[in-house]
Amino acid sequence: MNIHEFQAKDILRAEGVPIPPGEVATTPEQVEAIARKIGGMVVVKAQVHTGGRGKAGGVKLAKTPAEAKEIATKILGMQINGLTVHQVLVTTAADIATEAYVGIILDRASRKPVFMVSPAGGIDIEEVAAKTPEKILKLPIDTRYGLQGYQANELGFFLFPDDVKKVRAVAKIMMALYQAFMKNDASLAEINPLVVTPSGEILALDAKISIDDNALDRHPELVALRDETAEEPSEVDARNSNLTFIKLDGDVGCVVNGAGLAMATMDLVKYYGGEPANFLDIGGSSNPEKVVNALRIITADPSVKVILFNIFGGITRTDDVANGIVTATRANPLKIPIVIRLTGTNEEIAMKILTENGFSASSDMDEAVMKAVALAKGGKAA
Amino acid sequence: MSIFIDNSSTVIVQGITGRDGSFHSKQMLEYGTRIVGGVTPGKGGQKFEGTVPIYDTVHEAVKATGANTSVIYVPPMFAADAMMEAADAGIEFIVAITEGVPVNDMTKVYPFVKEKGARLLGPNCPGLITPGQSKVGIIPGRICTPGSIGVVSRSGTLTYEVVYQLTRAGLGQSTCVGIGGDPIIGTSFIDCLEAFEKDPDTKAVAMMGEIGGTDEQEAAEFVKKHMKKPVVGFIAGQTAPPGRRMGHAGAIISGSAGTAAEKIESFEAAGMGVAKRPIDFVELLKARM
Numbered sequence: 184m185n186i187h188e189f190q191a192k193d194i195l196r197a198e199g200v201p202i203p204p205g206e207v208a209t210t211p212e213q214v215e216a217i218a219r220k221i222g223g224m225v226v227v228k229a230q231v232h233t234g235g236r237g238k239a240g241g242v243k244l245a246k247t248p249a250e251a252k253e254i255a256t257k258i259l260g261m262q263i264n265g266l267t268v269h270q271v272l273v274t275t276a277a278d279i280a281t282e283a284y285v286g287i288i289l290d291r292a293s294r295k296p297v298f299m300v301s302p303a304g305g306i307d308i309e310e311v312a313a314k315t316p317e318k319i320l321k322l323p324i325d326t327r328y329g330l331q332g333y334q335a336n337e338l339g340f341f342l343f344p345d346d347v348k349k350v351r352a353v354a355k356i357m358m359a360l361y362q363a364f365m366k367n368d369a370s371l372a373e374i375n376p377l378v379v380t381p382s383g384e385i386l387a388l389d390a391k392i393s394i395d396d397n398a399l400d401r402h403p404e405l406v407a408l409r410d411e412t413a414e415e416p417s418e419v420d421a422r423n424s425n426l427t428f429i430k431l432d433g434d435v436g437c438v439v440n441g442a443g444l445a446m447a448t449m450d451l452v453k454y455y456g457g458e459p460a461n462f463l464d465i466g467g468s469s470n471p472e473k474v475v476n477a478l479r480i481i482t483a484d485p486s487v488k489v490i491l492f493n494i495f496g497g498i499t500r501t502d503d504v505a506n507g508i509v510t511a512t513r514a515n516p517l518k519i520p521i522v523i524r525l526t527g528t529n530e531e532i533a534m535k536i537l538t539e540n541g542f543s544a545s546s547d548m549d550e551a552v553m554k555a556v557a558l559a560k561g562g563k564a565a
Numbered sequence: 566m567s568i569f570i571d572n573s574s575t576v577i578v579q580g581i582t583g584r585d586g587s588f589h590s591k592q593m594l595e596y597g598t599r600i601v602g603g604v605t606p607g608k609g610g611q612k613f614e615g616t617v618p619i620y621d622t623v624h625e626a627v628k629a630t631g632a633n634t635s636v637i638y639v640p641p642m643f644a645a646d647a648m649m650e651a652a653d654a655g656i657e658f659i660v661a662i663t664e665g666v667p668v669n670d671m672t673k674v675y676p677f678v679k680e681k682g683a684r685l686l687g688p689n690c691p692g693l694i695t696p697g698q699s700k701v702g703i704i705p706g707r708i709c710t711p712g713s714i715g716v717v718s719r720s721g722t723l724t725y726e727v728v729y730q731l732t733r734a735g736l737g738q739s740t741c742v743g744i745g746g747d748p749i750i751g752t753s754f755i756d757c758l759e760a761f762e763k764d765p766d767t768k769a770v771a772m773m774g775e776i777g778g779t780d781e782q783e784a785a786e787f788v789k790k791h792m793k794k795p796v797v798g799f800i801a802g803q804t805a806p807p808g809r810r811m812g813h814a815g816a817i818i819s820g821s822a823g824t825a826a827e828k829i830e831s832f833e834a835a836g837m838g839v840a841k842r843p844i845d846f847v848e849l850l851k852a853r854m
Contacts, residue, residue, distance in 0.1 A: 429809050443721065527725070
């Protein structure tokens, strides 16, 4: 789960990371009031779950409260990478002498969280890693013991080799960042940039935290931070129905059990010349209700021209899926064709249910995908 | 022969009385797996299905039965504890089926299990099966048949799909292993490839990877350097958009890393066969055996 910059900053501030004062607003009037309260030059920042906000015009400086209000009028409601801006953060504009990058990401290879720090801050860290890897220090942490003082110092010395005062300040920030990462079950926590002001003060100007979805059950306080207006509505609907759904641009709506098979099904649609409309995993347990919800979500997308079911029954009982299809289409008759592939647990019963209710089904994946692609193209099914 | 499990494996089930644990314990018993005990705290002394003794702790179960393998079906928030308990009790092979284990928990479990000298498979995996001998986990037994193809995969149902197609084409399997879809897992592709290379009953390997991370690239490097047996690979997620978690917690393309294209390229560079569709495994494996 992604959270907004202002939420990430609240978390880091609570751990003791120095962050300039700021508040979030949803109207230009609020922005003006906050700018007046903070005083001086402020920066107005769009709060959306995507990168490239600056380039898109979603981050602007304002000299006066009136100018902040005027800027907010433009930013609020604007689209950045397809997402509408509903909130802005108004914060003190800091003067910058130097910029650094600090972050913690979960590293699969070492099976540990890894600190990454670089004096080349403010830019894309992946680019730094690709072009000038010597400018990045990577430090894996054994979470059984946590970040040790000497390790925090090491990170500080990498950023400021000649300034022990700054090293100590950075070490403190590293400790706070690590605490925030572990306490909140983050999969990513980064400060980019971490700046030094002309007066020598160290400040976190931007922050990003992603929470491990698997850990949300033990963090109701973080679930409350979820901003559903920042997501695709169909994906919110799917999550509330316990389905994993990701909307794509094609016209073949896919309903599959299991993530790997769901991806392989999308790929096969593409292989046979079609375009998948979505990724949808109905999961392992069989529950006809899930199928009903899946069909509702997929048919709500007007670009979907055909529905493709690909179910390999293991834990999932294919007769439950068949019952779900019958129930859902009885309540809301389909206006588009449906292609069903079922095999595995209780396949014979499922086939019988489907045939009795006027559906046809196949047990071969390639055959079903080819048929769905042909139907999406308006041709006759093979 | 086979890898990791065979008909001599003695298995305990952690969470044997739970919904998933009891259902799959019955399936494993039917398949012939030697389940010697179950663990559910508070239900020690009872019997599962009238035959399998239940213990309160893994230590007790191991002491009483001498089990060397454990399979875990406990809920995600308790799974890390269950894995550590198994390793601490001297279990040599721990199979964690549970989906949704917090990743930070796994950063503590992995070094602990390793220091105890145990092997962990999963979490968030379907387990494994040595057809005709033993199954530990949830892979449907009837789609498998004994033979000489080693199967290793990050996915569940996609594994079933490929195994089903292999069986239909008369290609039996030595062992089928699902390593799991999470970012931190106990057993990697390389661990399985190494075991298959040593296993005299395995003649060729089918490997199903997916987007995210660099496990497949490292596996390809291993194939190139250390394997004489032919390996055919497949990558799921060629049409996945970047930055989105595709169901599996580990299936996400970060920036430019972890794409299907770069993984397929590494397979080709290692001289592996590349299956474009699941069905392609059949011909590619036949041509190499």
